[in-house]
Amino acid sequence: MSQSAPTREVARRVFASEFNDxxxxxxxxxxxxxxxxxxxxxxxSSNRVFFVGTLTxxxxxxxxxxxxxxxxxxxxxxxxxxxxxxxxxAASKLRDLEPPAYVAxxxxxxxxxxxxxxVRVSVRPESITEVDAATRDRWVAETAxxxxxxxxxxxxxxxxxxxxxxxxxxxxxxxxxAAALSAxxxxxxxxxxxxxxxxxxxxxxxP
Amino acid sequence: MSELRQxxxxxxxxxxxxxxxxxxDVEERLETLVDEYRVPxxxxxxxxxxxxxxxxxMERDELGRGGSEEVLVDDIDEDEQWxxxxxxxxxLWEPRSDSISxxxxxxxxxxxxxxxxxxxxDLPELTEGQAxxxxxxxTDEYEGSYSVKLNxxxxxxxxxxxxxxxxxxxxVEGALVDIQSGSGLIKRCxxxxxxxxxxxGRCSEHGQVEGEFDLRIKGVLDDGxxxxxxxxxxxxxxxxxxxxxxxxxxxxxxxxxxxxxxxxMGEDVLGRYYRVxxxxxxxxxxxxxxxxxxxVDVESALIEARSI
Numbered sequence: 362m363s364q365s366a367p368t369r370e371v372a373r374r375v376f377a378s379e380f381n382d383x384x385x386x387x388x389x390x391x392x393x394x395x396x397x398x399x400x401x402x403x404x405x406s407s408n409r410v411f412f413v414g415t416l417t418x419x420x421x422x423x424x425x426x427x428x429x430x431x432x433x434x435x436x437x438x439x440x441x442x443x444x445x446x447x448x449x450x451a452a453s454k455l456r457d458l459e460p461p462a463y464v465a466x467x468x469x470x471x472x473x474x475x476x477x478x479x480v481r482v483s484v485r486p487e488s489i490t491e492v493d494a495a496t497r498d499r500w501v502a503e504t505a506x507x508x509x510x511x512x513x514x515x516x517x518x519x520x521x522x523x524x525x526x527x528x529x530x531x532x533x534x535x536x537x538x539a540a541a542l543s544a545x546x547x548x549x550x551x552x553x554x555x556x557x558x559x560x561x562x563x564x565x566x567x568p
Numbered sequence: 569m570s571e572l573r574q575x576x577x578x579x580x581x582x583x584x585x586x587x588x589x590x591x592x593d594v595e596e597r598l599e600t601l602v603d604e605y606r607v608p609x610x611x612x613x614x615x616x617x618x619x620x621x622x623x624x625x626m627e628r629d630e631l632g633r634g635g636s637e638e639v640l641v642d643d644i645d646e647d648e649q650w651x652x653x654x655x656x657x658x659x660l661w662e663p664r665s666d667s668i669s670x671x672x673x674x675x676x677x678x679x680x681x682x683x684x685x686x687x688x689x690d691l692p693e694l695t696e697g698q699a700x701x702x703x704x705x706x707t708d709e710y711e712g713s714y715s716v717k718l719n720x721x722x723x724x725x726x727x728x729x730x731x732x733x734x735x736x737x738x739x740v741e742g743a744l745v746d747i748q749s750g751s752g753l754i755k756r757c758x759x760x761x762x763x764x765x766x767x768x769g770r771c772s773e774h775g776q777v778e779g780e781f782d783l784r785i786k787g788v789l790d791d792g793x794x795x796x797x798x799x800x801x802x803x804x805x806x807x808x809x810x811x812x813x814x815x816x817x818x819x820x821x822x823x824x825x826x827x828x829x830x831x832x833m834g835e836d837v838l839g840r841y842y843r844v845x846x847x848x849x850x851x852x853x854x855x856x857x858x859x860x861x862x863x864v865d866v867e868s869a870l871i872e873a874r875s876i
Contacts, residue, residue: 368795369746369788369795371790371792371793371794371795372743372745372790372792372795374792409745411743411745411790411839413839450831464839465743465838465839465840466839467745467746467838467839487745487746488745488838488839489839490835490838490840491835492839492840495862496839496840496841498863498866499861499864502866502869503791503864504792505869505873506869506876507792507793509876510876513876541873542873545866545873546870548866549866549867549870
């Protein structure tokens with residue numbers, strides 16, 4: 362009989378505004394090595410994410426050893442990425458990168474509770490690479506689509522992660538849909554500018 | 569119709585080519601086992617089938633499953649189905665076991681599929697390039713890829729026909745989210761017909777050998793819904809990364825370390841989107857063609873997203 366190979370966790374596409382709201386984590390079994398999932402408010406489990414945005418700031422916040430924090434901005438908000446000695450490649454990448462730069466990040470959601478009890482969600486990167494604007498645009502379009510799909514399936518019968526999201530959060534999934542569509546609309550507008558729809562400030566002569 | 573009745577008719581149907589089995593009789597026997605002796609239905613049906621086989625002096629694999637259906641090889645997507653094929657023998661491989669008489673690739677217009685024939689089935693040998701009608705072959709699944717097994721009931725008919733072999737390549741698209749170990753600059757076993765990748769200079773079959781350098785990338789494409797494992801061979805890797813085997817060797821030589829090659833490649837390809845096409849082999853899509861999906865069409869993406 363065939364035995365299925367261990368399956369790799371898919372990298373969810375999620376905008377920063379939704380990701381930062383995903384403070385509830387859970388496991389699917391009692392095994393101590395069971396993967397930990399962050400619950401997306403649009404009703405999906407997430408053990409890994411892939412996102413593309415603009416690295417705007419980086420800072421070594423470590424005390425004894427290097428511990429890099431990067432702020433990576435998408436159309437809806439900011440992802441916080443932390444990489445230290447256990448993510449040597451990602452840490453050295455953050456050290457070398459000069460903001461602003463478009464970067465693609467594959468990583469795992471991590472949560473921690475601050476002293477005042479708020480839960481912060483961040484990313485522990487598996488890889489960070491510098492990419493171009495076309496990759497960023499593709500990611501925005503893809504993530505908008507995935508987000509809208511999740512919201513559309515939110516009221517489906519048997520959508521257990523949506524049920525979980527209703528129990529754990531007091532968040533309206535429609536707000537993420539609105540943010541996703543608006544991110545896509547902004548992309549559409551900037552595309553028009555590049556296509557030459559903006560007024561011609563140089564005043565080049567008519568042909 | 570009750571579940572028991574359905575099962576009874578299915579069993580009777582399986583014997584229809586060989587011997588007369590009355591569905592009422594089958595149902596009665598099933599009923600006894602299921603209702604009186606509390607045997608689960610699938611076990612009951614197995615046991616009843618066996619008793620009919622014994623009565624008829626037949627082997628289990630002689631059962632026709634009620635006449636199998638002619639299918640295209642690319643449509644095979646279920647384990648243990650009895651099917652008929654119209655195929656050409658595309659390629660014969662060296663059997664790895666004495667119990668196998670022939671192993672290779674069959675093809676029709678939809679694509680190709682692996683086949684295995686066993687010594688015990690006593691079948692006539694198939695010839696490369698010849699077209700056949702094969703009836704009563706059984707499908708088999710291993711790690712998501714399908715093959716067919718010939719068996720003693722398989723009827724082999726040579727047909728005088730040229731079959732145009734189709735291409736059942738898969739296309740997958742997504743962001744390249746990982747490069748797996750065993751990528752970059754690798755060494756392969758130089759023994760004839762052995763292309764195994766060496767681990768610490770050792771081949772799992774031939775032991776310590778002087779390996780031959782090669783390039784490949786085992787990568788993961790992820791579209792946010794599913795992950796696909798893909799292999800870029802040397803040619804595809806050179807095209808993907810723009811790094812030639814010679815450059816890779818020089819780079820490893822300078823660093824006194826082969827792993828720098830995969831790292832350097834990762835810088836260039838991780839986090840980018842690709843669309844690749846090629847045949848599936850086991851868990852992997854072997855990349856024949858690759859394209860950069862290019863600039864996204866925002867307007868149609870917007871129309872689509874609004875319509876969901």
